[in-house]
Amino acid sequence: MQAFETHTGLAAPFPVENIDTDVIIPMGPLMMTPRARLGEKAFLPLRFREDGSDNPDFVLNRPEFRGASILIAGRNFGCGSSREGAVHALQGMGLRVIVAPTFGDIFYGNCIKNGVLPVQLDDTEHARLMQVAIDANGGAEFGADLPRQVLTLPDGTEIPFDIDPGHKSRLLAGLDEIGITETYKDAIAAWQAADRKAHPWIWAIEGSA
Amino acid sequence: MSNGTLFGKLWNRHLILTNPEGLDLIHVDRSLLTDLSGTVGLEEMEEDGRKVANPALHAAMPDHVIPTGREDTPQQAKLRERFVRNLDRLSVQQGIRHFGRGSGRQGIVHVVGLEQGFTLPGATLVCGDSHTSTHGAVGALAWGIGSTEVKHVLATQTLWMKRPKTARVWLDGSLKRGVFSKDLILWLIGELGADFGREHAVEFAGPAIDALSIEARASLCNLGVEMGARFALIAPDEKTFAYHRGRPYVPDGELWESALEDWRTLHSDVTAIFDKEVRLDVSDVTPQITWGVSPEHVTGRGGAVPAEGAESGALDYMGLCAGQSLIGLPVDYVFIGSCANSRIEDLRIAADIVRGQQVAGGVTAWVVPGSEAVKQLAEAEGLADIFIAAGFEWREPGCSMCNAVNGDLVAPGKRAVSTSNRNFVGRQGPNARTHLASPATAALCALAGEIRIAEPEAAICPAG
Numbered sequence: 267m268q269a270f271e272t273h274t275g276l277a278a279p280f281p282v283e284n285i286d287t288d289v290i291i292p293m294g295p296l297m298m299t300p301r302a303r304l305g306e307k308a309f310l311p312l313r314f315r316e317d318g319s320d321n322p323d324f325v326l327n328r329p330e331f332r333g334a335s336i337l338i339a340g341r342n343f344g345c346g347s348s349r350e351g352a353v354h355a356l357q358g359m360g361l362r363v364i365v366a367p368t369f370g371d372i373f374y375g376n377c378i379k380n381g382v383l384p385v386q387l388d389d390t391e392h393a394r395l396m397q398v399a400i401d402a403n404g405g406a407e408f409g410a411d412l413p414r415q416v417l418t419l420p421d422g423t424e425i426p427f428d429i430d431p432g433h434k435s436r437l438l439a440g441l442d443e444i445g446i447t448e449t450y451k452d453a454i455a456a457w458q459a460a461d462r463k464a465h466p467w468i469w470a471i472e473g474s475a
Numbered sequence: 476m477s478n479g480t481l482f483g484k485l486w487n488r489h490l491i492l493t494n495p496e497g498l499d500l501i502h503v504d505r506s507l508l509t510d511l512s513g514t515v516g517l518e519e520m521e522e523d524g525r526k527v528a529n530p531a532l533h534a535a536m537p538d539h540v541i542p543t544g545r546e547d548t549p550q551q552a553k554l555r556e557r558f559v560r561n562l563d564r565l566s567v568q569q570g571i572r573h574f575g576r577g578s579g580r581q582g583i584v585h586v587v588g589l590e591q592g593f594t595l596p597g598a599t600l601v602c603g604d605s606h607t608s609t610h611g612a613v614g615a616l617a618w619g620i621g622s623t624e625v626k627h628v629l630a631t632q633t634l635w636m637k638r639p640k641t642a643r644v645w646l647d648g649s650l651k652r653g654v655f656s657k658d659l660i661l662w663l664i665g666e667l668g669a670d671f672g673r674e675h676a677v678e679f680a681g682p683a684i685d686a687l688s689i690e691a692r693a694s695l696c697n698l699g700v701e702m703g704a705r706f707a708l709i710a711p712d713e714k715t716f717a718y719h720r721g722r723p724y725v726p727d728g729e730l731w732e733s734a735l736e737d738w739r740t741l742h743s744d745v746t747a748i749f750d751k752e753v754r755l756d757v758s759d760v761t762p763q764i765t766w767g768v769s770p771e772h773v774t775g776r777g778g779a780v781p782a783e784g785a786e787s788g789a790l791d792y793m794g795l796c797a798g799q800s801l802i803g804l805p806v807d808y809v810f811i812g813s814c815a816n817s818r819i820e821d822l823r824i825a826a827d828i829v830r831g832q833q834v835a836g837g838v839t840a841w842v843v844p845g846s847e848a849v850k851q852l853a854e855a856e857g858l859a860d861i862f863i864a865a866g867f868e869w870r871e872p873g874c875s876m877c878n879a880v881n882g883d884l885v886a887p888g889k890r891a892v893s894t895s896n897r898n899f900v901g902r903q904g905p906n907a908r909t910h911l912a913s914p915a916t917a918a919l920c921a922l923a924g925e926i927r928i929a930e931p932e933a934a935i936c937p938a939g
């Protein structure tokens with residue numbers, strides 16, 4: 267998996283609430299598209315008009331924001347379906363950092379597992395960042411520094427953010443989780459042996475077809 | 476620390492260790508594999524040449540992609556080849572039980588897990604599908620995961636998790652006749668918002684929950700995730716145990732007795748401390764229907780769209796104006812199905828309303844039973860005949876028009892009343908307009924050919 271440490275780039279303001287993963291990547295295109303090309307289908311329902319042409323109203327279609335790599339999103343971003351392709355699609359269109367007041371829980375976890383930094387800010391800080399991104403209009407760079415847990419505005423002002431230490435270390439290391447877990451295989455085996463005794467009805471299924 | 480909550484007890488029971496960064500390694504007792512995330516997870520295992528750690532703790536079945544009609548279109552045949560066949564092939568290869576079409580056990584994972592007794596009180600259960608919260612209805616600790624996590628569970632039978640906070644939604648009072656658990660949960664989402672449960676495990680409790688049947692609780696927990704709760708949970712009670720007894724994967728004899736003794740301890744203590752708690756009275760809840768593109772865009776006030784505060788994008792998409800009433804809007808599709816409402820009780824409720832009547836002209840009305848077991852039972856009870864005589868299409872089990880990736884979809888710009896759980900933009904097909912409601916409301920709308928909502932007093936079925 268891709269590690270995340272620091273990043274600078276353009277920030278696109280996208281102040282819409284409850285953007286669900288069906289909007290980020292509809293299931294039909296997700297199933298028919300190889301992972302490497304999912305970025306072409308990200309935000310499909312918002313990005314294109316019915317005739318297939320670009321929808322000029324969608325923020326990431328506007329020339330100022332074409333190369334944006336930081337998305338300032340609205341409340342409950344990534345709610346809905348568990349599809350991990352939503353994160354792959356955002357990555358595929360070049361997004362590395364998503365900032366929102368709140369995220370869908372499963373989407374948040376999927377970001378961590380794929381090296382995309384999800385930054386949760388309280389409403390006031392979020393509103394301020396949103397305003398700065400709107401005013402900058404794609405003309406200035408924003409920064410994200412995970413080790414120091416700060417976002418940097420174009421004028422150099424820093425906005426600190428919180429992140430769970432476990433999530434932080436996974437993002438920084440970018441390691442394969444299965445490999446990490448396998449180093450604990452004795453502990454897992456011991457737990458299972460004890461649980462077979464404590465809760466044998468859970469394990470009775472091993473004997474059935 | 477469990478703080479005496481049911482969630483805490485179940486979490487601690489499955490905690491293998493906590494790493495230095497504070498992530499918990501949790502044991503997974505059961506996993507369900509769908510023909511989407513399950514297939515992908517198994518394919519990745521194959522690519523890496525990995526063996527599944529504990530094959531007996533998984534069950535695989537096609538639901539999302541498998542077509543529900545009689546014949547495949549070329550597109551459906553292609554999807555079947557890639558997703559449905561591969562799930563079967565890789566399950567067999569890894570020694571995982573697979574419930575294929577015709578096995579008598581195939582169906583939507585969240586219907587099958589419960590009805591087969593694969594889901595047990597007190598067990599952890601995961602699936603690469605967000606509606607895994609459904610299984611909390613019987614006191615399982617169940618949550619939806621992404622496909623990287625599916626692979627992790629296949630390889631290690633564990634997951635790294637950050638311990639969520641706990642919340643309790645305590646519901647007093649009792650539902651009126653003609654108001655169902657689907658109405659209750661839609662109302663709750665409207666009251667509390669689509670992100671109320673974010674970062675929390677939400678326990679539903681109180682007299683109004685006690686009164687619900689297990690299947691009604693399943694519908695409620697199913698939509699728990701639509702209020703942001705990755706974990707929805709209801710303490711198991713005697714109803715739960717009566718529901719479980721004798722199901723195929725539930726142990727019997729001495730094991731049943733010791734399980735029962737343990738399951739009776741699975742509830743939050745009276746002294747339990749939750750991070751967040753709300754208490755509401757459900758006595759005045761009316762039948763609910765959504766007007767917008769999030770489940771929190773819901774109305775119980777006689778179908779009225781809010782006059783103020785409605786997001787204009789949502790209204791445009793739905794072809795509605797602020798302040799208007801939904802009542803009387805022509806309906807093109809009615810879909811009774813999905814893991815929210817495709818169980819036998821749902822079909823009984825809908826069939827009672829439909830009996831002896833006709834679907835209105837111009838309405839495409841489908842009933843898609845949640846599993847082969849539900850389908851067989853509904854046929855034996857004569858429910859299928861009622862639907863078919865009324866002009867409904869009676870289809871094979873699967874997710875069908877809930878997710879529209881299997882070729883079953885609502886045509887662009889058309890209006891659907893659906894018993895599913897998501898009214899997102901494009902969810903039921905590009906530009907499809909979805910109104911979520913209970914099976915009773917969906918049945919009424921099919922007969923009327925327009926949106927109707929029953930007055931609770933006038934309803935014919937007991938709350939369930």
Ligand code: SF4
Binds near residue numbers: 815878896
């Ligand atoms: S019925 Fe719908 S919500 Fe349920 S598992 Fe299938 S696609 Fe998901």
